Amino acid sequence: MAQVSRNKQVILTDYVTGFPKQSDMNIVDSTITLKIPEGSNDLVLLKNLYLSCDPYLRILMTKDTTAELGALTPGSPLTGFGVSKVVESRDPDYKKDDLVWGMTKWEEYSLIPTAQILFKIEHTDVPLSYYTGILGMPGMTAYAGFFEVGSPKKGENVFVSAASGAVGQLVGQFAKLHGCYVVGSAGTKEKVDLLKNKFGYDEAFNYKEEPDLNAVLKKYFPEGIDIYFENVGGKTLDAVLLNMRVHGRIPVCGMISQYNLDQPEGVTNLAHIIYKRVRVEGFAVFEYYHLYTKFLEFVLPLIREGKIAYVEDVAEGLENGPAALIGLFTGQNVGKQVVVVAHE
Amino acid sequence: MAQVSRNKQVILTDYVTGFPKQSDMNIVDSTITLKIPEGSNDLVLLKNLYLSCDPYLRILMTKDTTAELGALTPGSPLTGFGVSKVVESRDPDYKKDDLVWGMTKWEEYSLIPTAQILFKIEHTDVPLSYYTGILGMPGMTAYAGFFEVGSPKKGENVFVSAASGAVGQLVGQFAKLHGCYVVGSAGTKEKVDLLKNKFGYDEAFNYKEEPDLNAVLKKYFPEGIDIYFENVGGKTLDAVLLNMRVHGRIPVCGMISQYNLDQPEGVTNLAHIIYKRVRVEGFAVFEYYHLYTKFLEFVLPLIREGKIAYVEDVAEGLENGPAALIGLFTGQNVGKQVVVVAHE
Ligand SMILES: NC(=O)c1ccc[n+]([C@@H]2O[C@H](COP(=O)([O-])OP(=O)(O)OC[C@H]3O[C@@H](n4cnc5c(N)ncnc54)[C@H](OP(=O)(O)O)[C@@H]3O)[C@@H](O)[C@H]2O)c1
Ligand SMILES: NC(=O)c1ccc[n+]([C@@H]2O[C@H](COP(=O)([O-])OP(=O)(O)OC[C@H]3O[C@@H](n4cnc5c(N)ncnc54)[C@H](OP(=O)(O)O)[C@@H]3O)[C@@H](O)[C@H]2O)c1
Numbered sequence: 037m038a039q040v041s042r043n044k045q046v047i048l049t050d051y052v053t054g055f056p057k058q059s060d061m062n063i064v065d066s067t068i069t070l071k072i073p074e075g076s077n078d079l080v081l082l083k084n085l086y087l088s089c090d091p092y093l094r095i096l097m098t099k100d101t102t103a104e105l106g107a108l109t110p111g112s113p114l115t116g117f118g119v120s121k122v123v124e125s126r127d128p129d130y131k132k133d134d135l136v137w138g139m140t141k142w143e144e145y146s147l148i149p150t151a152q153i154l155f156k157i158e159h160t161d162v163p164l165s166y167y168t169g170i171l172g173m174p175g176m177t178a179y180a181g182f183f184e185v186g187s188p189k190k191g192e193n194v195f196v197s198a199a200s201g202a203v204g205q206l207v208g209q210f211a212k213l214h215g216c217y218v219v220g221s222a223g224t225k226e227k228v229d230l231l232k233n234k235f236g237y238d239e240a241f242n243y244k245e246e247p248d249l250n251a252v253l254k255k256y257f258p259e260g261i262d263i264y265f266e267n268v269g270g271k272t273l274d275a276v277l278l279n280m281r282v283h284g285r286i287p288v289c290g291m292i293s294q295y296n297l298d299q300p301e302g303v304t305n306l307a308h309i310i311y312k313r314v315r316v317e318g319f320a321v322f323e324y325y326h327l328y329t330k331f332l333e334f335v336l337p338l339i340r341e342g343k344i345a346y347v348e349d350v351a352e353g354l355e356n357g358p359a360a361l362i363g364l365f366t367g368q369n370v371g372k373q374v375v376v377v378a379h380e
Numbered sequence: 381m382a383q384v385s386r387n388k389q390v391i392l393t394d395y396v397t398g399f400p401k402q403s404d405m406n407i408v409d410s411t412i413t414l415k416i417p418e419g420s421n422d423l424v425l426l427k428n429l430y431l432s433c434d435p436y437l438r439i440l441m442t443k444d445t446t447a448e449l450g451a452l453t454p455g456s457p458l459t460g461f462g463v464s465k466v467v468e469s470r471d472p473d474y475k476k477d478d479l480v481w482g483m484t485k486w487e488e489y490s491l492i493p494t495a496q497i498l499f500k501i502e503h504t505d506v507p508l509s510y511y512t513g514i515l516g517m518p519g520m521t522a523y524a525g526f527f528e529v530g531s532p533k534k535g536e537n538v539f540v541s542a543a544s545g546a547v548g549q550l551v552g553q554f555a556k557l558h559g560c561y562v563v564g565s566a567g568t569k570e571k572v573d574l575l576k577n578k579f580g581y582d583e584a585f586n587y588k589e590e591p592d593l594n595a596v597l598k599k600y601f602p603e604g605i606d607i608y609f610e611n612v613g614g615k616t617l618d619a620v621l622l623n624m625r626v627h628g629r630i631p632v633c634g635m636i637s638q639y640n641l642d643q644p645e646g647v648t649n650l651a652h653i654i655y656k657r658v659r660v661e662g663f664a665v666f667e668y669y670h671l672y673t674k675f676l677e678f679v680l681p682l683i684r685e686g687k688i689a690y691v692e693d694v695a696e697g698l699e700n701g702p703a704a705l706i707g708l709f710t711g712q713n714v715g716k717q718v719v720v721v722a723h724e
Binding site for chain 1: 613617632633634635638639643644645646647648649650651652653654655656657658659660661662663664667
């Protein structure tokens, strides 16, 4: 007879308006039969190990979200990126004990269509949790956004916002490896120190303590910015536009400062896109997964040889997931925010 | 002895703030010696025939303009695009009676460095004034912006603002020739009629009579916009961003609605650049003049075979230049605004 297990879940209680709160999510003790139902040959049963806290989840918590991925469903567990172990599979591509990363649910065990698995994990000499970050979606985001969308050239001037986060810490280091001058902004003194002392940023500043963002950018970029890796939007973007160099590029990765606002802030300096012939380009990591093998060949040696730093912020236990997730929007996380569901 | 001639000029009286006014420019009766001074071998003496009224001139009237071209100088004649006849040349590339277009001054005769001439006019079976428009800078702008920056594909949905103007009337027709569905916006009923009945736009609307730009765009683009040819900025751009299709492109040609504002309007829907992976790209026509011959090969046959319509708004006499120029910013012009200095 199939084993029935406890299945702790993080349930979205209702659509979210404004900043997400702890009460927007509920921890529920559910149960699950650890067996794939008969006739469901496109499903795998996963034991979830690490879950990824990602800012885009907030966008999916808005009712009638315009995001292509579609809204999360109140009353159901959150869905998101995670690292999981296969408990049972009817798909010949996966077998028991395979490790995978892809879309899973915020719960201990998940029945998931195999199509939601993105990649089988082949390299386990690195921490498994890295597949929620540097070796997972945020790593691919930094790689595709900087190299494919940003078209960097050696010696160019690069500015990164949310620079100590999951994506930002990698963009800065990729840019340094590429021979660029790199400046980052972040929201605490601790993060600014990390940027300069751990991630190798040439300069960094705390945007919350700068009354005049235009002036601080002018100071660090007297010749202007060639690439602005956009993570935050709003006031930062507006100041950046005044400081772009001719033929500058703005890969638009995210605008986290806008996700919780009912009425987004107005950006006023867009005419500089003409004056400086700037290319502003939105991108989505899911259009670049065909580069994943190439990306691993690039980044795994850097990790193994200690040539790239990587900082994770680890929350232990699913019950601490909601606080970890909402912490992204107040900058609580230092580095990539991970939730540990089980250490294997 | 060298002939001395009257040389009527349009002088910028002072830097401009807000909407330009008639009193920002002065008509002055100056004189000029119709002879290139000794030792000035890089100058040509031009008789100006047609001057081009272009919105960017307003940007150059702002003190400390951020435009790369540099500000206009109070007390001096305006500089801008024009069609001229060579009166005298010491440069072997130009001889008396050659017709040229390029940067000249708002006056009857101009001494100009030959480097400011852009092209010698080779085809005179078409009206000479066309070299201020369809065969000149605005024509090249429409061509480069639509084909090079916009990367159009047959069957795509194109929206053009300031659609009946110098650039817009051509973009719409190029898009139709390319097999696109094209909608334009303009500021009067007369212009909307022109768009539909003369320039072949599939649909057109008067943006001044639409209280809800988002709704009207949704009506004309139920599947979204692939290419927005941006001429105006501000509220129109904000509504367009809500209606872009995945992988849409926004060639940013101009933002005329912002040129006269001390504090530009805020654009709030920029996050859609991410959601729809939109490419927003500023461009300047002067980076595309190497395509001019190719452009003429494309557009001259269209003109000769009557396959393209072209509407000019002609002001007679330099003294009517200031009113014609400031009329751009209230939409007085219907089609390309030209000032006739002399009919040869
Ligand atoms: N396009 C894609 O495919 C894709 C994929 C992944 C991520 N993204 C985007 O990339 C960005 C970074 O994501 P991540 O995973 O690396 O997150 P993260 O940086 O690890 O965490 C979010 C950080 O954003 C900063 N932040 C929060 N509110 C802010 C505000 N109002 N103004 C400025 N900064 C604020 C906080 O750092 P501070 O302390 O520095 O404020 C916070 O730590 C997000 O916008 C996300 O949506 C896009
Ligand atoms: N990037 C480049 O290299 C380049 C080169 C040439 C031109 N441009 C730009 O292209 C655009 C069109 O230039 P053009 O020469 O073809 O001018 P135009 O369309 O012939 O004349 C300007 C038109 O803009 C419209 N307009 C004025 N104020 C407006 C406002 N507040 N909101 C909306 N529309 C407004 C008016 O038409 P309505 O009656 O329809 O309002 C007016 O007729 C301008 O932004 C210009 O700066 C850029």
